[in-house]
Each structure stands twice: as C-alpha cells, then as structure tokens.
Amino acid sequence: MIARDRLHELMAREVADFAARNPLSEKAFGAAEHLFGRVPMTWMNKRAGAFPLYLDSARGARVTDIDGHTYRDFALGDTAAMAGHSPRATVEAVQRRFAELGGATAMLPTEDAEWVGAELTRRFGVSRWSFSLTATDANRWAIRIVRAVTGRPKILVNSYCYHGSVDESLIVTTPDGEGAAREGNVGAPCDVTLTSRVAEFNDLEGLERQLAHGDVAAVLMEPALTNIGIVLPEPGYLEGVRELTRRYGTLLINDETHTFSVGPGGATKAWGLDPDLLVIGKAIGGGIPAGAYAMSAELADRTLRRDDLDLVDMGGVGGTMAGNALSVAAMRATLESVLTDDAFTHMIDLATTYTAGIRATIERHDLPWSVTQLGARSEYRFSATPPRNGTESHEVHDEELDDYLHLFLANRGILLTPFHNMALMSPETTADDVQAHLDLFGEAVATLAG
Incomplete structure (x- = not known):
C-alpha cells in the first residue's frame, strides 16, 4: 500500500x-x-x-x-x-568496587555473587548459577554442559532465533521441515546440520519430528522470539515444548536475554515455565558487561558428580574475566535497586x-x-x-x-x-x-x- x-x-x-x-x-x-x-x-x-x-x-x-x-x-x-544509561545505583556500586575497594578482576569470588545468585533464583526459579560476560558465552557454556550430561551431540533451536553468535543457532528450516545453514553466516566451523536441528516456533509437530531422532541434548529457545521481530507463543505451545522435551529425554534451556522485558523474572516467572537451564545477559549488568547461566539443583548435582569432566580448568565453561568482582557488583546493584x-x-x-x-x-x-x-x-x-x-x-x-x-x-x-x-x-x-x-x-x- x-x-x-x-x-x-x-x-x-x-x-x-x-x-x-x-x-x-x-x-x-x-x-x-x-x-x-x-x-x-x-x-x-x-x-x-x-x-x-x-x-x-x-x-x-x-x-x-x-x-x-x-x-x-x-x-x-x-x-x-x-535499566537506563548509567543508573545511579549501578554507577555508585561500580565506583566503589573499582575505585575505592579495587580488585575488579582478582580471580577471587565476592560475597556479592551469592546475593546475585539468590536473587536470580528468587526471580526465575532455577537455582544454581554461574556468570559470564555475555549471554552468548553463557549459551555456549550451557550447550557444553548439556552435551556432556546427556551424551547427545545436537542442539535444537527455532528457525530465525537469536542466541548471539552461537554457531549451533545459525540454522533455519527448509520447505520440507528440515534444516539448512542460515544465509550470511561467517566462517562456520562445520555444516550446521552436524551440530543442530531446527523447528519452527509454535510448531509442536515439527518439534516432535526432530526430537524423535533421539540425538538432541537440549532445546535452546527464547520463550518468545524477539530478534526477528516479536513472535509470541500460541496457547499451549510452551507447555507442549516442555512435555515433549521430557518425553524424549531432552533438556530445555530458556534464553531470557531479551524476554526479560516480560517482568522481573522474565517469561519464565510470568508464564510459569520450568526449564532445566536458563540463560540471561545484557540488562542485568546495568550497562556493565555481564551474563549468567543457571541449572536446576538436580542437574547441577548430576554434573558435579561427573569426575570425568574438568569443570575447573580446561573444560570450556568459564573465562578469566567471568564472574569478576566489578560485573557482579553491577549486577547486584541493578537487580537490587534499578530493575525492581x-x-x-x-x-x-x-x-x-x-x-x-x-x-x-x-x-x-x-x-x-x-x-x-x-x-x-x-x-x-x-x-x-x-x-x-x-x-x-x-x-x-x-x-x-x-x-x-x-x-x-x-x-x-x-x-x-x-x-x-x-x-x-x-x-x-x-x-x-x-x-x-x-x-x-x-x-x-x-x-x-x-
């Protein structure tokens, strides 16, 4: 027109x-x-x-x-x-941590971290947290954990989803309902169909068809699509996703990085969702780089019992700056005083x-x-x-x-x-x-x- x-x-x-x-x-x-x-x-x-x-x-x-x-x-x-640009409470916390106390990145934990973990648990319900600098990193680390725990190689995402620059997410559906590389991807390490499966959002039949292969470690999804334009879940869709993932022994990861806009506990809290893992980033740091991923207590305990996994050093689930004192101080101030x-x-x-x-x-x-x-x-x-x-x-x-x-x-x-x-x-x-x-x-x- x-x-x-x-x-x-x-x-x-x-x-x-x-x-x-x-x-x-x-x-x-x-x-x-x-x-x-x-x-x-x-x-x-x-x-x-x-x-x-x-x-x-x-x-x-x-x-x-x-x-x-x-x-x-x-x-x-x-x-x-x-949270707005340079919110006062976050600025004050960052100044205190960086200028007064110092030690922004000493590779040592702070008591703020437990406060942030407890507050995120209160908001989202998932109870064991680890920190990163971006949601992209948090997604990558969550993917490593689900592959290790399940022994399955593939991650399922929704067509035209957004989970940062995670390689596994750059796949879209073809007219026959299968998957193909998303146009424009740069330097893919391998054919994305080797690492991923894909289903359209709001399509439970397509999801079940892909899960039936038995090789999907986790469904990684936003509760509502955001970066391709907002696409809301139809009635019963998210409940259906949870039922199907449990039926096929597949874990469920909610990426709340953008759907945090739904409320203080994101879509997970507002819509009564029950993921096995949850990822969030961006907003929780009030402008300071910050991200986090969480898992249920049962999954955390199961992972920690695995003596064949190096979760401390070279296991690929952390980074030198992850969980640094400055980022954690910013998260605490933002959650406590700004995004209330x-x-x-x-x-x-x-x-x-x-x-x-x-x-x-x-x-x-x-x-x-x-x-x-x-x-x-x-x-x-x-x-x-x-x-x-x-x-x-x-x-x-x-x-x-x-x-x-x-x-x-x-x-x-x-x-x-x-x-x-x-x-x-x-x-x-x-x-x-x-x-x-x-x-x-x-x-x-x-x-x-x-």
Whole structure:
C-alpha cells in the first residue's frame, strides 16, 4: 500500500537531512581508518544513513551524539541498557568496587555473587548459577554442559532465533521441515546440520519430528522470539515444548536475554515455565558487561558428580574475566535497586500505552500492519496478522520501510533499535517520551500515505 516511488523520494530527503545534521559524526566515521568496517564492532554498521551517529553521552533514557543532538532513546543498547544509561545505583556500586575497594578482576569470588545468585533464583526459579560476560558465552557454556550430561551431540533451536553468535543457532528450516545453514553466516566451523536441528516456533509437530531422532541434548529457545521481530507463543505451545522435551529425554534451556522485558523474572516467572537451564545477559549488568547461566539443583548435582569432566580448568565453561568482582557488583546493584518489581510495572504500563497508540495509528490509516507487545517492549511489523514463527516474520521484513521510519525518527530525536522497529521502555522512560514517539510515528505514517 506504500508507493515505492514516493518512499524513495522521501528517503532521499531524510538521508540528506541526516548528513546535514551530523557533520561531526560523518567526519569521525570517515577518519576511522584502523577499524574493521570503520566501526568498533561491525553490528554498528546496521544503520539507515550513510554513517552511524557517534556517542557523546547518555543518561537515563537520553542519548546525546557528538553533534550535540539529544535523543529519546527507545533502543537502549539493544536491551543492554534496559535499566537506563548509567543508573545511579549501578554507577555508585561500580565506583566503589573499582575505585575505592579495587580488585575488579582478582580471580577471587565476592560475597556479592551469592546475593546475585539468590536473587536470580528468587526471580526465575532455577537455582544454581554461574556468570559470564555475555549471554552468548553463557549459551555456549550451557550447550557444553548439556552435551556432556546427556551424551547427545545436537542442539535444537527455532528457525530465525537469536542466541548471539552461537554457531549451533545459525540454522533455519527448509520447505520440507528440515534444516539448512542460515544465509550470511561467517566462517562456520562445520555444516550446521552436524551440530543442530531446527523447528519452527509454535510448531509442536515439527518439534516432535526432530526430537524423535533421539540425538538432541537440549532445546535452546527464547520463550518468545524477539530478534526477528516479536513472535509470541500460541496457547499451549510452551507447555507442549516442555512435555515433549521430557518425553524424549531432552533438556530445555530458556534464553531470557531479551524476554526479560516480560517482568522481573522474565517469561519464565510470568508464564510459569520450568526449564532445566536458563540463560540471561545484557540488562542485568546495568550497562556493565555481564551474563549468567543457571541449572536446576538436580542437574547441577548430576554434573558435579561427573569426575570425568574438568569443570575447573580446561573444560570450556568459564573465562578469566567471568564472574569478576566489578560485573557482579553491577549486577547486584541493578537487580537490587534499578530493575525492581515497581520499575517493571512502570515500564510495562508505558509499553501498553505505546502499543495502543501505534495500533490506533495503524487502524486510522487502514494499514496492513500489526503491533505486538512483550512486557516492556513493543514492535510493529508490516503484516496485517502478527507472524506466528520466525520464517513468516523474516518474510514480511521490509528494509526500505524500516530504514525510512528509523531515519525519519532519528532526524527528529527518537532512536529505535536499528535492525527492527522495537521500542523498549526503561525505568527512566516517561509518558512524555512515549507520546513524543507516537506523535512522530503518526507524522511519518501520514507522510508516507501522502
């Protein structure tokens, strides 16, 4: 329903405005000759304009670039800053640990670690925790453990899932329901079908067909897909996954790194889930690199009884900086004082208001679009019916529309997650921020409609 000629004309204007507004960012990008892709991490090249914005400062739900423009930030570091940028309690804990006490990484435990483990147990129910610096690492280590414990070689994931750069997760379904490497994967160590199986989200029949091979150590899944666009579980689906994994002797890993937005204990607590292992990262450190994985007490005891596994030194389930005192102090402060139960109530209420406003704009313009909420986050998609699995979600992606809306909003002081239309609320996000976003979204849609 969007005239492409008009979209291209409007996009050209926004590109020109973006370049005119941000000469210092453009200059910094042009001078970055010693960085691979001219950026510190290649993901930063996922942008709608000809260059990325360069960060000057950030606080709460605001980001300021080096050209002096301040943005209402709904990207929030792709969930890493869900607590808001530099929350006071986390800053104070980090300063105390690093500047006053010192010893940020002494390869010695701190008492904070047990507090964090106990708090995560209270929130998620899974009771034995170990720490990492990223959720990607936590996923890798959880995969090693489930393979060791079960003696099975394969991991099953959902098509178009996201678990960081875990090799086993880069597999998608083919039309016949089997698996193939995801397009664009870089330097795969082997054919992904040797290590992985795949089933569509919300497809219990397809899941059972793959589990019936008897070689799957664990199902690694998000309780709702997030990074391909929000895809919610249909009624009975997650219960069916748990029943099938138990029937076929397969462990279940919930990756809550993004679905933490559902509430203080993520989807696991809010939806009454019972995984064998759980992974989380990003947000729990309040902006300091942190991740964690957990397992049930029964699975932990079973693993520790295995005298053939080197879980202390070269077993591949840790790293020199994992569980360091600085990260653990940041996790404690963030969980204790920032991402609290009350904060989630505020964040979810704002996301509910935002979702209703987006839906009203879509309906007012009679667009074949939809919007889906997942706790404190909300996302609109270019399909009349919300996709029910990763492949459907991938197929409705419209990069031209994405880029236009992102650039239109950025040129007017709103940041969204660069690779899809997700808005995340933080404890510092306000009702005024939400309304400003809704007003600009309405203006963007009206401009497209002509």
